[in-house]
Amino acid sequence: xxxxxxxxxYAVNHGIILYQMDVKSAFLNGVIEKEVFFKQSLGFEDLKxxxxxxxxxxxxxxxxxxx
Amino acid sequence: xxxxxxxxxxGFTNASLCNEFFKLMRDEFEMSMMGELKFFLGIQVNQxxxxxxxHQTKYTKxxxxxxxxxxxxxxNTPMHPTCTLSKEDTGTKVDQKLYRCMIGSLLYxxxxxxxxxxxxxxxxxxxxxxxxxxxxxxxxxxxYLKGTTNLGFLYRKSLDYQLVGFCDADYAxxxxxxxxxxxxxQFLGENLISWDSKRQVTIVMSTAEAEYISAASCCTQLLWxxxxxxxxxxxxxSIPIYCDNTAAVTPYLFLYLL
Numbered sequence: 001x002x003x004x005x006x007x008x009x010y011a012v013n014h015g016i017i018l019y020q021m022d023v024k025s026a027f028l029n030g031v032i033e034k035e036v037f038f039k040q041s042l043g044f045e046d047l048k049x050x051x052x053x054x055x056x057x058x059x060x061x062x063x064x065x066x067x
Numbered sequence: 068x069x070x071x072x073x074x075x076x077x078g079f080t081n082a083s084l085c086n087e088f089f090k091l092m093r094d095e096f097e098m099s100m101m102g103e104l105k106f107f108l109g110i111q112v113n114q115x116x117x118x119x120x121x122h123q124t125k126y127t128k129x130x131x132x133x134x135x136x137x138x139x140x141x142x143n144t145p146m147h148p149t150c151t152l153s154k155e156d157t158g159t160k161v162d163q164k165l166y167r168c169m170i171g172s173l174l175y176x177x178x179x180x181x182x183x184x185x186x187x188x189x190x191x192x193x194x195x196x197x198x199x200x201x202x203x204x205x206x207x208x209x210x211y212l213k214g215t216t217n218l219g220f221l222y223r224k225s226l227d228y229q230l231v232g233f234c235d236a237d238y239a240x241x242x243x244x245x246x247x248x249x250x251x252x253q254f255l256g257e258n259l260i261s262w263d264s265k266r267q268v269t270i271v272m273s274t275a276e277a278e279y280i281s282a283a284s285c286c287t288q289l290l291w292x293x294x295x296x297x298x299x300x301x302x303x304x305s306i307p308i309y310c311d312n313t314a315a316v317t318p319y320l321f322l323y324l325l
Contacts, residue, residue: 002261002295005260006260006296006299008119011119012119012258016078017103017114018078018104018112019078019085019103020075020076020104020105020107021075021092
């Protein structure tokens, strides 16, 4: 928080206009490092292959591996 | 440029550089431009010609709504000057969850409101066993907030661009454990950057000692800020710390004269 205040104060003194940017779904931008598989969700089973599992391509929140 | 997890603030003196940077970032990640900095981590920022106004009006209003205190009577101060809260065994117990919830919400508000910092920290000490009297004190803070929802701080352009620290201590302010409370704040030019109010860990025997502890924590904060400013090519060689206690300052004055 103080770091932000320092920046704000610096910007004011140098007449800089500040802009804001946001990363869309930050976590999906992270590439997954380990192989994680998950079961087919209830009600969303693939009728042809009910025993198959999915492999995660991108990382998600609430994973065991998530920070 | 400053990054907080997935929120980014950036600014340039040159508009074309600014656009170029945005394009670079957009090509690399899925990003959206939010325009001028207005709302960041629950803190509102108003950029105008004279300077920059930082406040949490929206958050404060939401808090009053959340705790159903919108219709309360307005108070002029966050706490009665002679208020001495202490641990109680007799008072009626209050909902601990609600109490903690209120303290937590208020703590976030201290990001832009230093006027309530001391009162909130004082009330926060009774979270383990909150009683009626403690809750009343917390509610008084909310009543004070109601009358002052739009307060925040203003950053202005200043010619004297120097780091300054101020420190003070409240000797044995804590009735229960007789510990002192330190308070300090740091300015960059005339812009207030950070502040702190904390009960000291050790018990001291004199006001001077309490003041020294406060000065030490002020100093650590200043050192961090000094390092941070070096990233912006601002080098501060000597940083004054102001202290108002004669007993604490006098020994060093003699050293200086010798």
